[in-house]
Amino acid sequence: MERTGRGKTILSYLGRALMLRCPVCGITHIFLPFFRTRSLRDWFTPLDGCPRCGYPYEREPGYFLASTWVINYGTGSILGIFIYVILESFYHLDIVSLLLAVLSPIVVFNILFARHSKSIFIALDHFFDPHEKDSGDEGGNLPNTHPPTRDSDGPAKPLGAPVKDPKKSIDKTPKPTAIY
Numbered sequence: 001m002e003r004t005g006r007g008k009t010i011l012s013y014l015g016r017a018l019m020l021r022c023p024v025c026g027i028t029h030i031f032l033p034f035f036r037t038r039s040l041r042d043w044f045t046p047l048d049g050c051p052r053c054g055y056p057y058e059r060e061p062g063y064f065l066a067s068t069w070v071i072n073y074g075t076g077s078i079l080g081i082f083i084y085v086i087l088e089s090f091y092h093l094d095i096v097s098l099l100l101a102v103l104s105p106i107v108v109f110n111i112l113f114a115r116h117s118k119s120i121f122i123a124l125d126h127f128f129d130p131h132e133k134d135s136g137d138e139g140g141n142l143p144n145t146h147p148p149t150r151d152s153d154g155p156a157k158p159l160g161a162p163v164k165d166p167k168k169s170i171d172k173t174p175k176p177t178a179i180y
């Protein structure tokens with residue numbers, strides 16, 4: 001089986017993902033615990049990163065689009081097809097009852113499975129593309145050793161007075177020449 005440099009198999013990452021735990025340390029949870037969930041945002045949104053190892057869970061805007069559309073909705077669609085085939089094979093429901101029987105479980109499943117789809121996506125991303133190779137500037141999870149040279153809310157600013165190039169600062173004014 002394919003292994004990463006640290007010998008963690010993809011199964012161990014997926015096991016941590018199914019327990020909604022950080023793929024790196026496997027200890028802390030990716031989301032708020034259920035008893036501290038106060039809103040749908042708390043339910044659907046992971047923490048910024050692991051408080052233990054610093055692994056960032058969401059590296060860029062739209063990072064979880066694939067987890068939502070492919071993993072969550074894809075799995076829900078497979079579930080819906082399975083339910084439809086079962087109902088159509090063994091029961092002969094009218095179209096309204098059939099739609100309700102197929103779509104209702106999918107909606108509930110998508111809400112309940114949303115956290116797992118994101119944690120599975122984080123685990124797969126970390127397995128296939130471990131973000132431990134840079135110093136944190138591009139989303140890596142190692143400490144950033146280079147302080148930023150710009151403010152977080154504005155364009156780059158000069159760090160100080162511009163340094164004059166000594167070659168360009170040579171006095172080019174014409175010198176008086178002696179006339180004999």
Ligand SMILES: [Zn+2]
Pocket residue numbers: 022023024025026027028050051052053054055
């Ligand atoms: Zn961690």
